[in-house]
Amino acid sequence: MHLSKEEILYWLKEDDTGRLEALYEEADRVRRENVGDAVHLRGLIEISNICSRECGYCGLRADNQGVERYRMSQEEILQCARQAVDYGYGTVVMQSGEDYGITREWMSDLIRAIKTETPLAVTLSLGERPDEDLVAWREAGADRYLLRFETSDPQLYCIIHPAPKGRPGRDRIAMLRRLRELGYEVGSGVMVGIPGQTYASLAHDIALFQELDLDMVGVGPYIAHPSTPLGSRAVLPLAPEGEQAPNSEEMTYKVVALTRLACPQANIPSTTALATLNLAQGRELGLQRGANIVMPNLTPPQYRVLYEIYPAKACIQEDAVACHTCMKARIRSIGRTVGVGSGGRKRHAENT
Ligand code: SAH
Numbered sequence: 187m188h189l190s191k192e193e194i195l196y197w198l199k200e201d202d203t204g205r206l207e208a209l210y211e212e213a214d215r216v217r218r219e220n221v222g223d224a225v226h227l228r229g230l231i232e233i234s235n236i237c238s239r240e241c242g243y244c245g246l247r248a249d250n251q252g253v254e255r256y257r258m259s260q261e262e263i264l265q266c267a268r269q270a271v272d273y274g275y276g277t278v279v280m281q282s283g284e285d286y287g288i289t290r291e292w293m294s295d296l297i298r299a300i301k302t303e304t305p306l307a308v309t310l311s312l313g314e315r316p317d318e319d320l321v322a323w324r325e326a327g328a329d330r331y332l333l334r335f336e337t338s339d340p341q342l343y344c345i346i347h348p349a350p351k352g353r354p355g356r357d358r359i360a361m362l363r364r365l366r367e368l369g370y371e372v373g374s375g376v377m378v379g380i381p382g383q384t385y386a387s388l389a390h391d392i393a394l395f396q397e398l399d400l401d402m403v404g405v406g407p408y409i410a411h412p413s414t415p416l417g418s419r420a421v422l423p424l425a426p427e428g429e430q431a432p433n434s435e436e437m438t439y440k441v442v443a444l445t446r447l448a449c450p451q452a453n454i455p456s457t458t459a460l461a462t463l464n465l466a467q468g469r470e471l472g473l474q475r476g477a478n479i480v481m482p483n484l485t486p487p488q489y490r491v492l493y494e495i496y497p498a499k500a501c502i503q504e505d506a507v508a509c510h511t512c513m514k515a516r517i518r519s520i521g522r523t524v525g526v527g528s529g530g531r532k533r534h535a536e537n538t
Pocket of ligand 1: 245283314332334376406407409495496
């Protein structure tokens with residue numbers, strides 16, 4: 187099904203509960219028909235909170251002096267990957283700030299070690315990196331790369347992503363296309379309700395997910411971090427009166443549901459940011475309104491508390507086993523099954 191930008195915009199502005207229920211049911215049906223009832227678990231390892239960038243919304247930004255910085259050792263990361271295997275996960279996602287202490291060679295060695303020792307699919311989420319790094323990591327065996335474009339509005343993008351110091355910046359959309367060329371499965375996404383983000387630009391974001399034919403799409407609400415220019419309102423992009431997209435739970439469900447309709451076969455996580463807004467039910471409702479993935483956190487507790495991209499992040503005090511047990515219980519409580527295998531992107535041709 188092709189969704190037009192006008193249809194998407196109409197739904198983003200809809201607030202009639204009955205009609206929204208119909209949208210959610212349709213998203214749930216499209217999810218079941220295209221990717222089935224299995225919910226795949228991706229073990230998240232937050233490998234470093236060191237960052238060279240100054241993103242206006244993110245607590246890990248270089249200027250934030252209030253964070254104690256860490257980079258996990260290769261052995262610590264391998265230990266988490268082994269745990270992922272023990273828990274039956276098919277994938278590990280290694281995420282970090284834009285940390286150039288993570289060198290091309292160091293990361294290549296680590297990817298090779300994981301691929302040699304385990305059957306895991308390897309997903310990277312290390313920010314904007316030079317082409318040579320992406321090539322080397324793919325050659326080392328990395329399977330997937332996640333890079334949210336955050337907003338498709340070029341003006342807002344520039345305000346919230348100051349250019350890197352001393353290095354050329356990358357156009358995120360161009361980098362996504364390049365990742366695809368290199369043979370990665372490609373994931374992107376946006377935050378919902380960034381100050382200055384209009385309904386229309388959010389509709390454009392969803393249309394762009396569709397156009398890019400993304401394999402994975404992650405969306406979560408923007409959550410203000412007081413130690414950032416956006417969170418402290420030192421920088422406050424303003425949308426025209428009545429046009430600001432809210433960073434609410436409901437708005438996030440609408441975006442998840444519309445993303446499923448726009449990208450029927452994509453892997454779509456029910457995110458931690460959503461769970462942060464509704465700890466009791468956010469994960470489940472995301473899974474019932476289009477999502478088919480959850481990302482239990484494998485990061486050791488002493489590092490996890492330091493990976494504070496936004497405050498009061500759900501489950502920050504948990505350890506890996508608690509996260510694992512909780513996620514499985516939540517999946518089963520809504521009548522879904524825990525996925526087995528690496529859970530890569532399905533394409534229609536493979537389904538028939
Ligand atoms: N350095 C990597 C990983 C960033 S953290 C990169 O740039 O891709 C992963 C995601 O967290 C980001 O893409 C962003 O969408 C989200 N995020 C960061 N700050 C946030 C905030 N204040 N509220 C909600 N989500 C946030």
